[in-house]
Amino acid sequence: MQFTAAKTLESSINAPAKTPAPAIMFELAMGYWLSRCLYAVAEIGVADHIADAPVSAADLTRSCGVDENALRRVMKALSSRGIFEATEAGFAHSSLSLLLRSDHPQSIRAFARMIGMPAMWNSFGHIEHVVRTGERGSLKIDPEGIFHFFQHNPAQGALFNDAMEAKSRAAIHAVLGAYDFSYSSSVADVGGGKGHLVKAILEVTPDVRGFLFDQAHVVSSVPASDRLQVVGGDFFTGGIPHSDLYLLMEVIHDWDDEQARTILKNIRAAARPGARLLIIETLMPESSEAHVANALDIVMLVITGGRERTRNEHAALVESAGFPFKNVLPTQSSYSILEAVAV
Template sequence: MEEKIKIPQYPPAKILKAVEKLRYFLIRISRKLAPANVNIMEMVQGFYVSRAIGLAVKLNISDYLHNGSKSISELALLTNCHEESLYRMMRMLASQGIYIEKKSRVFANNNLSRTMLDKDDTMHYMISHQVNGFNWSMYGELEYVIRTGENAFKKVSGMELFKFLEANPEKNDEYNKAMTNSSVMLGYAILSEYNFKNAKRVIDIGGGHGVLLSLILKKHKHLNGIVFDLPHVVNQANQIFIKFGIENRTEIISGNFFESVPSNADIYLLKSIIHNLTDIQAIELLKKIKSVLPVNGKILVFEPIIESNNGRYSFAKLFDVQMLVGTAGGKERTLDEYKDLFKKSEVKLKRVIPTAAPFSIIELT
């Protein structure tokens, strides 16, 4: 049954980028003023926070606080945890701006902790994917990765990521729920910056459960769409289309984009696909899409772009290490690296559009 879904309008990316620059300027000033030993100690302790966030998600603490504040004794009872230990973790998270300690030993949700609610439009499953289970185990093999150049996922699991997911339905479901969280976040950002009014049909290549496509079609009522992915991935897409009320305007096609891609669309979406691929694989895929792209068609690539100033913070530089650890040759790229990739793929770069998310819209023809 169709659900009532509201698509928010994010603030303009230019304003957010300006605020982000100011934020990191102040961080750099703070680090220059503080003793270096203090700075590095704070950085090293970052995993205390990430692991605690992961556990809070596992315990569904934000969901228990969704209808109002609760004492630590109530939370301990609901989560089957040791009260004093849980309090110390919650106190630490509140000190990081996650949850509010309204009065002594009583906690409530805030904007950050609400992103941990068990919902498609939060970061609940992405958080779990990042800091619980295999992803956490991979970082225990960082030295192996740096010394050998091989990825840690294969060492930990015995096979490459996508073969592992195909062979493990439960892990595949967890992974795709995390990608759904990511798609919702990015979908809101894309729709705040890009207009699909001149398109008629959109294909999401490697589109998972179809959430990104659903958001686009929900806002643009004139569009039809196709989600294209491996059979074990797209098997839940129709449930999503029904939820969004777009099932009559969508089609599900299963297949392997290394073998072929569907034709008859004027926009092809590639969200978080290129960064999983080596240059050779990315060129092969882009050429396949180009071969079926109509004269006025477009390819939209959604990826983080590494800034050329290596002294400046960027999400892309962080996530590039994730690709190093978890994939067989995947990576984030600089704009110059993308330009070289596109030239070899025989596609033309038209423009790069920043978004409120740490991803850019790269428009190709």
């Protein structure tokens, strides 16, 4: 058997060139330390206690109400990866750690808290079972699935919704830059969470009306307006509003092909001929290059039972639901926009 060196092994752990393969594997095997430390500092809100100047570990400990030895070591480890900066005067912000501040316009704090919260981490604890059986880990947390869990565990459900808004912030700007929404008279965001995407579209298109469609308990606190109608419902059973344009942002990747087709067919049933459908997702590359889609795909495998799809897989899926595929528009983010038109 011949073993060939993997490409850029060292880059996977930020190690110097020529690091021996066993040393790289040793560190990769411990890789979850980074995600867990990120989760802990996001949960505790450490970044909010550092402003423009460095803060000593002792002061940070006092303001966060934590253990000094543990905090110092976690902050040092994170700083070694560019998250915070360890200086002689204490810990300062780096461009990455600034994104953990609650008040940063592109704050990712809620996402870091959500991805490490008990429902997620405990589901990932079943990864061996997932691989052996193909059954998603979240079924061990709630046999009726993760969205059922969120409905009945409002604190983690609310954090999930906040995280969706947080991860969308940079993407929404990119989506608005890549697609002209002003040609539609109405836009329906299906599975739109608290409405961050449709609200952003309405802000830049004064003549467009919007619909937000999501589970009733998710949208019940979202205020409607003269231009935004809020509809609670289940996209597996219908009730989707009539609109010129439909948006599905990171909805299709939550489901297997059969379930995704049901959602698409229900949208098709509500859509008039000529209505457009935009699927906003991170596309799985055809090659095996390192890509954020791989991380998302494993999250879907373990948590929702869905998957990331290639451009061709998405195209085949929408076509099978009565939406001939038109084209894919790249955005200035990891998301692409797949456009299909109802015939």
